Every structure is written in structure tokens, then in C-alpha cells.
Amino acid sequence: MKSIFSICVLVAFFCIESRCQSKIADSLKNALISHVAADSIRVNLLNELAFELHFNQPTAAANYAIESGALAEKINYPLGKALSYRFLGLTFWAQSNLSAALNYFVKGLTIADSIGSRQTQADITGNIGLVYSGMGNYVLALSY
Numbered sequence: 794m795k796s797i798f799s800i801c802v803l804v805a806f807f808c809i810e811s812r813c814q815s816k817i818a819d820s821l822k823n824a825l826i827s828h829v830a831a832d833s834i835r836v837n838l839l840n841e842l843a844f845e846l847h848f849n850q851p852t853a854a855a856n857y858a859i860e861s862g863a864l865a866e867k868i869n870y871p872l873g874k875a876l877s878y879r880f881l882g883l884t885f886w887a888q889s890n891l892s893a894a895l896n897y898f899v900k901g902l903t904i905a906d907s908i909g910s911r912q913t914q915a916d917i918t919g920n921i922g923l924v925y926s927g928m929g930n931y932v933l934a935l936s937y
Contacts, residue, residue, distance in 0.1 A: 818845050836865045836873035843880035851884040858884065872913065875904035879917050886924060895924045 821842040828835055839861035846854035858881040865873030878901030885894035898921045905913035922937035 818842060821845060831864055831868060833865075833868065833870050833873060836861050836868070836870055836877075839864070840873065840876045840880055843877070844883070847880060847883040848887045851887045855881055855884040871904050871908050872910055875901045875908070875910065875913050875917075877901075878904065879913070879920065882917075882920060886920070886927075889927075891924050891927050895921065898924065 821838055825835070825838050825842070828838060839857045843854045843858040843861060846857065858877045862874055862877030862881070865871070865877055878897045882894045882897035882901065885891075885897065898917050902914060902917040902921065905917055918937050922934045925931070925934035925937060
């Protein structure tokens with residue numbers, strides 16, 4: 794009886810989580826529609842959407858991250874570019890393409906280091922540690 798209850802609770806949790814993610818993604822998409830200016834706000838919205846979708850819809854998330862990176866490059870917004878690389882890395886990580894994920898995380902970390910963005914450095918460093926852990930290289934994982 795306990796196992797049936799546990800399964801019901803788990804299914805309900807995933808349904809609620811799925812709806813919440815959809816609402817957040819929908820809100821971000823609506824904000825993108827209303828904010829068409831090529832500026833850092835749009836870059837941030839695209840990056841937030843990429844993050845929100847990276848696990849359940851990695852292909853769509855990758856497209857948003859690529860668009861964000863291109864716009865960040867165009868307007869000279871290095872933090873936006875670093876984050877776009879991070880979120881692109883997360884899309885590959887979610888698809889178990891660890892070498893591609895690592896490549897994008899390193900690119901993002903390089904930019905974060907150059908601009909001194911400590912929070913972004915910390916986030917990406919943790920992501921790199923997870924990639925090395927997934928590769929079974931626990932010594933490198935612990936160093937990150």
C-alpha cells in the first residue's frame with residue numbers, strides 16, 4: 794500500500810513540476826515577444842529560457858542559447874555570451890554529450906574569468922565538475 798501511495802505522490806510531483814516549468818517558459822516566451830529590442834534584456838530573457846528548457850527540451854534550449862550568444866556578441870555583452878555558453882553546455886550535458894558540454898563550459902568560464910564574474914565562474918566551475926564526475930574522472934571532478 795505504501796508503494797502505491799509513493800508512486801502516486803511521485804507522479805503528482807512530476808505533473809506539478811512540468812506545469813510550473815511550462816508556465817515559466819510561457820512567461821519568458823511572452824516577454825521575448827513583447828521585448829524585441831536587441832539589448833542585454835533580450836539576451837538575459839533568451840538565456841533564462843534556455844536554462845528553463847535545457848533538461849526537458851534541450852534542442853529548443855540550445856537554439857535559444859545560440860541566439861542569445863549571437864546577440865550578446867553583437868552588442869558586446871560578455872556576461873551574456875558567457876552565460877549562453879554555459880546554457881549551451883547544459884543542453885549537451887542533458888543529452889549526455891559530455892565532451893561537447895565540457896567544450897562550451899570551458900568557453901564560458903574563459904569569458905567569465907576575463908570579466909571577473911565570480912558567480913558565473915562558480916556556476917560554470919560546478920558544471921565542469923559534474924561533467925568530469927559523469928566521465929568517471931573523480932580527481933578532476935573534485936578539483937572543480
